[in-house]
Amino acid sequence: MKRIFSGVQPTGHLHLGNYLGAIRNFVALQHDYDAIYCVVDLHAITVWQDPAQLADHTRQVTAAYLAAGIDPKKCIIFNQSRVSAHSELAWIFNCVARLGWLNRMTQFKEKAGKHREQASAGLYVYPTLMAADILAYKATHVPVGEDQKQHLEFARNVAQKFNFDYHREVFPIPEPLILGAAARVMSLRDGSKKMSKSEPSDMTRINMTDDADTIANKIKRATTDPDTLPGPDVLDDAGDLPDETRRERPACYNLLGIYAALSDMSWREVLQQFEGQGFATFKTTLTELAVEKLAPIGNEMNRLTADPAEIDSILREGADRAAAIAVPVLDEALDAVGFLRN
Template sequence: MKRIFSGVQPTGNLHLGNYLGAIRNFVRLQDDYECIFCVVDMHAITVWQDPKQLIDNTREVAASYLAAGVDPEKHIIFNQSQVSAHAELGWIFNCVSRIGWLNRMTQFKDKAGKNREKASTGLYVYPNLMAADILAYKATHVPVGEDQKQHLELTRDIAIKFNNDFNVDLFPVPEPLIFGAATRIMSLRDGSKKMSKSDPSDYSRITMMDDADTVAKKIKKATSDPHLIPGAEVLDENGKLLDDARKERPEAFNLLSIYAALNDKELVDVLGEFEGKGFADFKKSLTEVAVTKLGPMGSEMKRLMDDKSYVDSVLKQGADRAAKLAEPVMKEVFDAVGFLRP
């Protein structure tokens, strides 16, 4: 069976965007792939993290996988730092990758910003560690969002260069797994800004630990507008929302997009369903689907976060299984590179 590797950073306060953009897709991959789902805590420390908070955040991501429906018996859930192969292969890839390649990585430029000289070297070589995450297990497919496509291209380049440098056929060249156009989940208070854990207003986001009552309350308070819901005239010939329409009514189309995503519908079908209606009626339907789909998951996440020993045991068992998969791969790597390992 084809093998998937993917991960989520433990940065805390997972929200609806994290669920719809990544974690929900993980659940849907389980029947068709052998899945390795990681909490990438080593990536997280490329920027400063409070150590105690990092532990809690690591458990939160693991709990989100479990609450969303990932089966830890059939697939692997673990945190990156428990398996030494990630760090070992990451260093080897630091020596295979090239500075020119890393200089082209737009995400480093975005995250480092004007303080590039003060950024950690870990943030700079982040893509090499991501390549190690994937290739330590010879993963064949990687689910990617828009912000990770360039990093996966680098992973493919590293795999090819390693094989060529050492005259081996060791690493597969992993393929991207793209789930169509990603839903842009924006703030419930300001539709021009992305939903974010850093927004000072808790009512700007639906978190994965919100229970049914909290979800309902946040949707009720979500910003909409006084106009009626339009029809398909706001879409282009491919069914994509026109930029002018989004800019004119950002809150309205954010809520409509969330409804479409939660129902696995296209926006054109949602507009056909609600055309000419006001947001008071629409919010009732949105609340119903959000409470049904998100409420039980939020309650389960809270239960899991109160059962730390169980979550930790899932991570430990997953790490043991992951290490066993990586061990023969690393032996091949060490032999290829010429490391003496008596």
């Protein structure tokens, strides 16, 4: 069976964007792939993390995996730092990758911003650790969104160069798994900004741990505009919403997009259903759907994190299963490099 590897950083409260953009897809993919899902805590510390919070957030991401429907008996779920093969292989890849490749990585430029000289070395070489994450398991496919395509291409380049330099086909060249256009989930208070963990106001996002009343209150208070809801004539010939149209009414299209994603409906179907209605009626329908889909996940996450023994047991068992795959691959790479092992 083809194998996938993917992960989520434990850097704050998970929200609707994390669920629709990644975790929901993980649930679907587990039925068709040998799936390895990681909580990438080594990646998290490329920027400062409070140690106590990091531990809590690691459990929270694991709880989200479980509550959303990922089966730990079918998949491997673990936190990255438990399997040292990730770090060891990343160092080898630091010596394979070229500075020119790293200098072209746009995510470092975005995260470091104007304070490039103050950024950690770990943030700079983040892509080599990501390559190690994927290649340590000889993953054949990686589910990617738009912001991760460059990192996967980096991993492919590392695999190709390693195999070429050491004259061995140690690593497969992983393929991107494109899952279609992901829902563009924006802030509930500003439809022009992405929904984010880092926004100070909790009212800007729907957290995966929110209960039914909290979800309802946030949708009720979400920003709208005075016009009625548009019809399908705003779509292009392919049935997609043009970016220039979205910018005209960002709050409106954000809420409609959330409804489309949660209901698994197309833009055309949603716009046909709600054309000409006011936001009061639409928000009631959206609230009912969001509560139906998300509240059970939040309840289960809260149950799991209240007594973390189950989570910790799953992470330990998952790490053992992950290491059983990754360590032989690491040994193969170490042998190819020429390190003495006996």
